[in-house]
Amino acid sequence: MKKQVEVEIYGQSYTIAGEADEQYVTKLARYVDGKMRELAKNAKNLPTTKLALLAAVNITHELFELRHDKQAKESIIEKKTKDLIENIEEQFGDLKLY
Numbered sequence: 001m002k003k004q005v006e007v008e009i010y011g012q013s014y015t016i017a018g019e020a021d022e023q024y025v026t027k028l029a030r031y032v033d034g035k036m037r038e039l040a041k042n043a044k045n046l047p048t049t050k051l052a053l054l055a056a057v058n059i060t061h062e063l064f065e066l067r068h069d070k071q072a073k074e075s076i077i078e079k080k081t082k083d084l085i086e087n088i089e090e091q092f093g094d095l096k097l098y
Helices: 021-044 048-092
Strands: 005-009 013-018
Touching: 005 021, 013 021, 021 048
Parallel strands: none
Antiparallel strands: 005 013
16 A cells, blocks of 8 residues: 655655655655755755756766675675585585485
8 A cells, every 4th residue: 555755855755655664765765865964065056956867876886886796695605505515515426315
């Protein structure tokens, strides 16, 4: 069931409709607000739309870095798992199970 959540981002009120929990949506809005405010400190007098775009690019960069890190860790886990299986097979390959 869709819910409507009122949030404030960079001094503007928005109604966000969706199925996500209200606290979660509020947390997301606070994060975006924080990113915009952080960028505004370094880029004074930048229009809100440009701040929003820069925030979106920065957040997307964070997402891509996390995805890359996750893939790298998954590759390491996959390799270690294969190595362990090969090691176990070498150690116990000559055992016959009845």
